[in-house]
Structure formats: C-alpha cells, structure tokens
Amino acid sequence: MRQFELIAFASLDTPLSCEQLKKRCHAAWWRTRRAYPVIGTETDMEQAYFEPHNTAEAAKRWATERCLIATNTSLEEVRQSLIRRPLDKTTMTLVVDPIRGPRGCVYNVSHTLTDLPIYDPLQEFTKQLSRPDAERGIDAIFSPDFLLDITPRLPQSLCHAYSRLFQPTPEDLAGATQILERANARYARSTIGIPLHPDWKTRPSHMHNKTIKFEPAESRSAFRCFKQLGISLTTAFFACMTSAITQKYSQGNEEGAHLLFSSNGRRWIDLAGDGHGPINMSIVPAGLWINADEADLRANDKHSLAKLAKAIGHAQEQDLVSPHLISLYDQMAPELVKGMANPNQPDPPALGRPTLTSQGAFGKNVSDPAGGDPMRITYFNTGGRNTDPGVCFALNTYRDELKFNLLFDERFFALHEVAQLAQAVAGLFREFVADEEPVRAKL
Structure with missing residues (x-):
C-alpha cells in the first residue's frame, strides 16, 4: 500500500x-x-x-x-x-x-x-x-508524442538533480551525517504529541481529510500581522499547533517538542531543472526540537505565540544547512522502501509527532482560462491519503483564502478528538492574528 x-x-x-x-x-x-x-x-x-x-x-x-x-x-x-x-x-x-x-x-x-x-x-x-x-x-x-520534445520536460528526481550539481567530499557527507544523527536522536526524547488510540492495532483503517477555513478578513490580518512581526505564516501556524497539542495532551514532564515538517529542495536547487526536466517532487523530510525549559509550549496570546514562532523558525534553520542531506536520504531510500513493505515492522511510537506541511499559495496572480468558452475555478483545495500514525496538518491558500487540512487515519486517532484539536488550533491562530498593534517578538 x-x-x-x-x-x-x-x-x-x-x-x-x-x-x-x-x-x-x-x-x-x-x-x-x-x-x-x-x-x-x-x-x-x-x-x-x-x-x-x-x-x-x-x-x-x-x-x-x-x-x-x-x-x-x-x-x-x-x-x-x-x-x-x-x-x-x-x-x-x-x-x-x-x-x-x-x-x-x-x-x-x-x-x-x-x-x-x-x-x-x-x-x-x-x-x-x-x-x-x-x-x-x-x-x-x-x-504523436515526440520524444525529443517530451524527454526534456519529464520530471526528474531531486536526487538526480543533486548528483549533477554537487560532488560532495567525505567531509561534506560527514557533516550531513552528523545533522541526520542529531535529528534521529530526537526520537528518543520525551516530546509532546497526539496519543495513538489504545486499540489502534485492531481498529479498521478509515482515511479522513478535514478542512478548516479562515474568513478573508482573518487571512488578510494574518499576512499583515506576520509581516510586521518578521515571522513566517508557517512558523506562526506551527506555534499554534504546538500550543494546542501541549494544552490538550501534555503530561507536564516532556523534555520538549519534536516537530516534523517538509523542507523544500529549492533552497539548494533550481526546481525548473535547467533543461533536465522539472523537479516536481522536491520535499526533504525535516524536523526540529524545542526545549520545554527554553520556550513556552503553552503560549496562548499574541506575544507568547510570536516568541514561540520565532524559536521554531530559528530551530528550523539549524538542520537545513547542508544540501548533502539529499545524498544521505537517497542512500537510505531502498531500506526505507523495504521497511514500508515489511509486515513485521515494529510498532510506531505511542505519540504522533506534530507534523506540518506548507503546501504554498495556489492560484495567485493566475487568470482564469482565456480564449475559449467561459470556465472559472471557484474553489480549490488539496488533500491526500495519509496512512502514517500521525495527523498531518497541511496549510495552503487559494487566491489568498487561507485554510488548513488535517489528513489522518481513524485507525490511529478518533475523529472527534482530531476535530476538537483542529478547533483549538484555529482558535489560537485567530487569537494570534486578531487586529491590534502586534508586539515584536524577542528571543
């Protein structure tokens, strides 16, 4: 599967x-x-x-x-x-x-x-x-298909593009390995998260995609607020996720927050492909760690949420300094595929780590089709099938309409629990972007 x-x-x-x-x-x-x-x-x-x-x-x-x-x-x-x-x-x-x-x-x-x-x-x-x-x-x-025209436009993998552009030295790979080892060590630390259903082994699989939308005024306020604060929409939303999960599920003794996110290879490589085909799939898995004694994981107002978002943004950049992570993931891929196909793979952790993917802005500055009969896209959204033991939050906008999706398997998480969590995240986000003079965050 x-x-x-x-x-x-x-x-x-x-x-x-x-x-x-x-x-x-x-x-x-x-x-x-x-x-x-x-x-x-x-x-x-x-x-x-x-x-x-x-x-x-x-x-x-x-x-x-x-x-x-x-x-x-x-x-x-x-x-x-x-x-x-x-x-x-x-x-x-x-x-x-x-x-x-x-x-x-x-x-x-x-x-x-x-x-x-x-x-x-x-x-x-x-x-x-x-x-x-x-x-x-x-x-x-x-x-008919003309291969000389089609071949240069076929998608290439991020790993293929990396191999053309980079010739890593042993020192380069050693540095990337240290980053990956540090990231892997976080899995052993006690973190906030969403508890898996106690009967997940016997519950049937049932996929869900749920969407929470923000009003146009809220969306405009968000972009204005975060620009003034000097933080990104992604880190601000991550802060709201972290706080909501901490308030709902924390036992009070976690060392911190292990947060998972999707990085994009465009920080190192031109995704247009430079004549070698576009890189349509450019995601690099990534994570970060926030110490509970260094940040307020229960932030619940504009000022404290802004500070948490700043800390998250700083932590994100620490492990995304080496393009040679792409090479390591390419080497690991065959074993990962085997592990996914292995019916005897070990049980997942008891907690689903907070996971955010920022899918970007769709339809911005794109006009409706011209030159034919009238045809207008009135609404657009994304979703997907997520069989992982985690709730994936997917943030996106369409023509500046801001929303987030929750992708999860009811085998691992009860529907009403995820719905309650989604409302808590949305409530914190609305508190964050409420129209008032924003307070600049300081770490």
Missing part, C-alpha cells in the same frame, strides 16, 4: 452543458498531458516510467482509462472515495450533473511524482475544457 498520495480538487463555474463537458474531457486531458508530461508518468516503489503514444487509438485508450466521468454523485463524494482507496494510477475525474453541489474535477496522483506543482495540471485541464475544438475528440486534435 502506498502511503503518500495527493488529491487536488476544484469546483467549476461554466455555462457549458454536461454533455459538452463529457465530449471535451478526454481531448482536454490528452492536451494536458502534452503540456505536463508528469501526468503520463507512472511510478511504482522502485521506478518511474513514461510510455509514448504514437496513434490516436493509443491516446484514446490512455485518456479513457485516466480521465473518468462521474455522474449522480458529488465532488466531495468522489474526493472521499479516492482518499479511502490506494492509488492505482494517476487520474482526473470530471464530476458532471452532480446530485448536490457544484460541478468540478478531482486530480489524484502519487506524492512521489509531485508536490507543490499539483495545481498546474488541474488549471491546464480547465483551460483545455474551455476550448470548443476539444469537443471533436482526440481524433481531431491528435499528434
């Missing part, structure tokens, strides 16, 4: 009829594949591969298998059904004639293939749906 899958979905506003959308969808998805070859790239636990198509019949077979039409359902129900079953292949599902809610589309892809660029294929698909000539089908718009 693959553990890391991404789901992006969008609601659509268009005067096009359901029949018109059905007729256009396969040609639109084929054209999207031509613009973003990543959606034609398949992956398993060991490799990724791309199959070129040289006939219209082959293209139609591919598009029929990968671009699905859903009726008599809803956008949300399609999203939930994808969350709860392991990914088989990259798909786009077009929801037409829904029984409730808006029409829209849902993009399901392996997290090993992409991360932040997940919005781009979906935006391209809506653009291609707006083109009237797509209604004539793939036969009318087909041209």
